[in-house]
Amino acid sequence: DAGITQSPRYKITETGRQVTLMCHQTWSHSYMFWYRQDLGHGLRLIYYSAAADITDKGEVPDGYVVSRSKTENFPLTLESATRSQTSVYFCASSESWAIYEQYFGPGTRLTVT
């Protein structure tokens, strides 16, 4: 199906483990984004990518790594998960930076124990 998908939808991991959240979009949008949603903070940008092999930090990048080898995929890796990274993670895409509307995936609820 066309759209933007995230996997897994739910994940429980232990402190110190590496975990990767996947994001895939079928629109060939240039821009992709990772946000986290926490109570009292709304949505905060972690990383974004303007195109394949081009990534940049957002507001809260510490503890996260991203890559974008293909236009359609934008995985987010927590290299050594901490309890403070327990959150709901949303991936989004947009056609260009000048077109402001972003299309969001359904989210991944991550719990770090």
Add this chain to the structure above:
Amino acid sequence: DQQVKQNSPSLSVQEGRISILNCDYTNSMFDYFLWYKKYPAEGPTFLISISSIKDKNEDGRFTVFLNKSAKHLSLHIVPSQPGDSAVYFCAASDTGNQFYFGTGTSLTVIP
């Protein structure tokens, strides 16, 4: 520090009446604003936007008002319907930079 604030965490409105959701921002460089709607277990979906050259934008039952001098925007939903019950996020950006989101307002429309 939160650059975009939604000071009302929740709002309840009777079906058919007007819902008014408010958003304040601190950065005078912000020039583009969006509202997103979010249902439980789903990602946010785009609702309506406004640029700083306008003070009002309308799309069906949804109208966004921008008061630049007060650094305030509001979303009006008229008439409110039970299907409008969701969390609403406002977001703001200065051209070419990232969007900053508010903390959201949970709207409940009572049938």
